Amino acid sequence: MRSSKNFRVAAATMSTVAALALATVVAPAATAEPVGSLACGWDPDAPKNQAWYNHCATSGSVVIRIEKHGKPGTNRCIPPGRWYLGPLNIIKYAWYTGKTC
DSSP, X not given: OHHHHHHHHHHHHHHHHHHHHHHHHHHHHHTOSOOGGGOSEEOOBGGGTEEEEEEOOSSOXXXXXXXXXTEEEEEEEEOSEEEEXXXXXXXXXXXXXXXXX
């Protein structure tokens, strides 16, 4: 009887250790995605009041729509790279239109 109880305790302990080891290995991967200034697409930098757009492809230009606060939006053709669009108090949002240029 005693050996079966010891086996259950040992099995429970091993399960706990395995779960903790798995959580330790998996957790960093969940936070590895770049955010803020390294994001693709619309990329506002609020502390600096700057609106940016990142076209993350390595080749080919695309058309983005730049929406403005209280004014009509505009389309712009941009090549790959990070592009300054203007101050955030003027630029509301920018998005890929699905077109190339």
